[in-house]
Amino acid sequence: MYSNFKEQAIEYVKQAAHEDNAGNYPKAFPLYMNALEYFKTHLKYEKNPKIREAITQKFTEYLYRAEEIRAVLDEGGTGPAATGGDAAVAARPKTKPKDGEGGGGDEENSELRAGLNSAIVREKPNVKWNDVAGLDSAKQALQEVIRAVLDEGGTGPAATSGDAAVAARPKTKPKDGEGGGGDEENSKLRAGLNSAIVREKPNVKWNDVAGLESAKQALQEAVILPVKFPQFFTGKRRPWRAFLLYGPPGTGKSYLAKAVATEADSTFFSVSSSDLVSKWMGESEKLVSNLFQMARESAPSIIFIDEIDSLSGQRGEGNESEASRRIKTEILVQMQGVGHNDDKVLVLAATNTPYSLDQAIRRRFDKRIYIPLPDVKARQHMFKVHLGDTPNNLTESDFEALARKTEGFSGSDIAVCVKDVLFEPVRKTQDAMFFVNTHDDLWVPCGSKQRGAVQTTMQELAAKGLAAKISPPPIMRADFDKVLARQRPTVSKSDLEVHERFTKEFGEEG
Structure with missing residues (x-):
């Protein structure tokens, strides 16, 4: 219709x-x-x-x-x-047009102007001409333009010192609906973003993250120290404002972000492209703007953007849409933080494809940290962490052997391996034809020649009402060998070469 x-x-x-x-x-x-x-x-x-x-x-x-x-x-x-x-x-x-005659006094123009109010720089960025190294010709030209505007308009003193000025700003507080975030539309957008706030800490500690000492130290400098020891950050010493974690899939980038959420005494926003991309024109950039505004209002805060490459691919590509360009522009503007005090807002992002990031977005990240495949010690630690308190008879030498055997495995690969191993005792119990009744009154699978062995099956024991008494055997080294014989690493050498090349050009080792 x-x-x-x-x-x-x-x-x-x-x-x-x-x-x-x-x-x-x-x-x-x-x-x-x-x-x-x-x-x-x-x-x-x-x-x-x-x-x-x-x-x-x-x-x-x-x-x-x-x-x-x-x-x-x-x-x-x-x-x-x-x-x-x-x-x-x-x-x-x-x-001069009258109100309601196309001059901005009508309802439609009022709405447009309300949206533009957020563009007014209400808080000086505190960057002086002398803070800009070099570029003397550009600075001189800009000073002349500013001086001419102020002298002609009479809205302020003549710019005689070069620091004269950002144009005069309104002294009154913006009304609700005029860039202050109080209108109905922004309230709806913020309600949708509320689900991105991690209200329950993930319970992942720094020690749970195997290896990655440099990355953990850098994140602690950015997240923990500014909150607990604000006196450390005076003068020109400022905490890091943006981190990019990159590396092959499954190496622990998101897991590291969970540790940050647990350890930091800050509001943690965890978002992905699905949270920020809307089918309605103009709404995506509003979501980005509101996300950063909410983070500033909740400071100290952390914004974690997973798979940021899906939001900030390189500009100028043939398949780039207008909506995609708008989102990237808004992210750039918000990360630059002009007119806002973002000292207590940390942006943390993760990507598996760092080369696909727009170069302007890449530059916004102060620290670009490579999260590589785990080394031998890290893999050994991962096997222990994922096995947890599950009954097993593995020795320290067994864990060392497993770590050496899994060269090229990612943290995710090891997690999948251990998960498969955890089911091996269950499979043995299902297939067992002999069980023995232990002194704890439990029925455990056993060999046919073991003393006290009874020929029966798990189903027969369950039929006798003994289902709760059946206990699977402890995990053995042979269970790991069986699983590893059929499992392969998911990260190829070519993938590693790409990330290592990016590290040499733009990043640093984690």
Whole structure:
């Protein structure tokens, strides 16, 4: 049904353009307005973002033209005489437009201006001309421009020192709905982002993360020290503001983020592309903006963006959409933090494909840390952690042998291996034909020649009401050997070479 609205709008536009070109403004104006109404109705139902974007662009053009015609009609004109050619766009009125006459006083323009209020730099970034090394010609040119603007407008003292100034800002607090985050739309967006706040700590300690000592130290400097020892960060010493964790899949990037969430006494936001990408035009960048604003309001806080490459791929690629460019631009603006005090907001991001990141996004990360495959000691520790307190008869030498045997395995590979091993005793119990009754009154699988062995099965014992008394045997080294004989690492050598090359060019070892 909604397609009829678009067709009707197009028909009205054709008629309006015909009258407009003929110079018949009194007839053209209502036709434009009718077209705008039908376009507005159609946009309520249109779900395709590309079509919505195209219609919105045309809507803006027709609205602008209608306002020009209305200004001419309000001054008593009826339009220029038709000369047979394409009627020129009427000159804009020289007088200041009244409220509601296209000058920003009407409801629509008020909404647009409310959205732009967030662009006003209300807090000086505290960066002086002398803080910018070199670039003397550029600084001189900018100082001359600022001085000329201030002298001509009379809105402030003449810029005689070069530090003179960011343009004057409003002294009053913004009203709700005018960039202050208090309007209904922002409330809905924030409600959706509330699910990204990690309210229950994951219970992953620093010691649970095997290896990665450099990465843990850097994160502690950025997360723990500024909160517990704020006196350390004075003068030019500032905590790190953005970390990029990169490396092959399954090496512990997200696990490290969980440790940060547990150890840090901060509000932790954990988001992915699905939390920030919306099908509605313009909503994705609003979600990004609100996320950072919520983090500032909850400071000290941490924003963890998993798989950031899905949001910040390189610009200029053929398959890049307008919506994707808008999101990247908003992320760049928010991470730059112009006009905001972001000293207590840490951005932590993870990616498996660092080369796919836009170079401007990459530059925003102060620390780019490579999370490699675990070494021998780390793998040995991982086997112990994942095995936990499950009954087993493995010795320290067994764990060392398993670590050497799993060269090239990621942390995720080892976790999968141990999970498979944990099921081996269950499989033995299911297949067992002999059980022995222990002194604890438990039935444990055994060999046929073991003293006290009873020929029976798990199902038969369960049928006798002894299901709760059946206990699987402890895990043995042979169980690991059996599983490792059929398991392969998931990270290829070519993947490792890519990350090692990126580390040499842009990163550092974790």
